[in-house]
Amino acid sequence: NAGVMQNPRHLVRRRGQEARLRCSPMKGHSHVYWYRQLPEEGLKFMVYLQKENIIDESGMPKERFSAEFPKEGPSILRIQQVVRGDSAAYFCASSPPGLAKETQYFGPGTRLLVL
Amino acid sequence: KNEVEQSPQNLTAQEGEFITINCSYSVGISALHWLQQHPGGGIVSLFMLSSGKKKHGRLIATINIQEKHSSLHITASHPRDSAVYICAVSLGSNYQLIWGAGTKLIIKP
Numbered sequence: 001n002a003g004v005m006q007n008p009r010h011l012v013r014r015r016g017q018e019a020r021l022r023c024s025p026m027k028g029h030s031h032v033y034w035y036r037q038l039p040e041e042g043l044k045f046m047v048y049l050q051k052e053n054i055i056d057e058s059g060m061p062k063e064r065f066s067a068e069f070p071k072e073g074p075s076i077l078r079i080q081q082v083v084r085g086d087s088a089a090y091f092c093a094s095s096p097p098g099l100a101k102e103t104q105y106f107g108p109g110t111r112l113l114v115l
Numbered sequence: 116k117n118e119v120e121q122s123p124q125n126l127t128a129q130e131g132e133f134i135t136i137n138c139s140y141s142v143g144i145s146a147l148h149w150l151q152q153h154p155g156g157g158i159v160s161l162f163m164l165s166s167g168k169k170k171h172g173r174l175i176a177t178i179n180i181q182e183k184h185s186s187l188h189i190t191a192s193h194p195r196d197s198a199v200y201i202c203a204v205s206l207g208s209n210y211q212l213i214w215g216a217g218t219k220l221i222i223k224p
Contacts, residue, residue, distance in 0.1 A: 043158075045211045
């Protein structure tokens with residue numbers, strides 16, 4: 001059973017470009033969470049999604065950031081018109097359906113560098 | 116004051132030593148997580164526990180709910196254990212984790 005997969009592992013973008021980060025949850029998992037880790041800081045919650053639904057996006061910046069988890073395919077975190085401050089590690093976690101929401105399994109992360 | 120406090124912030128030890136990392140929290144929790152983050156690498160979930168003690172290989176995690184305290188122990192430490200160890204707690208049905216600042220562990224050969 002493959003773990004949570006994220007790609008790309010490293011992404012370099014110039015200011016103003018778009019960044020798309022992908023997360024494939026573990027098989028059978030229907031909950032996906034995105035976290036951001038700024039340099040020298042801890043992880044910050046961004047968004048919690050279930051299939052085709054955004055459950056909680058209270059940690060998402062109000063502009064330029066969006067997330068989706070379609071019925072088929074991976075979850076996508078999209079950052080439009082990136083700025084240098086978006087440079088960070090973005091981690092995805094997944095958990096199985098039902099009551100086990102707290103058992104989060106983490107992906108390896110995508111390191112975004114904005115030049 | 117942070118809701119989750121870890122100590123020490125940094126720890127350097129010799130190979131073979133017994134390692135203890137502590138985590139204290141000030142809120143009521145439903146579960147506590149220990150995670151490992153390697154330099155430049157991803158995050159690995161080591162333990163999730165809500166009571167008692169869990170053991171996996173050379174790693175042992177304990178929690179005392181009354182004292183709001185948890186410890187992560189590493190026996191017979193090895194240089195490959197060098198990483199940042201993070202304590203995080205979840206509150207009731209809140210899926211959002213509250214993270215500690217992490218403990219940077221270096222094991223010298």
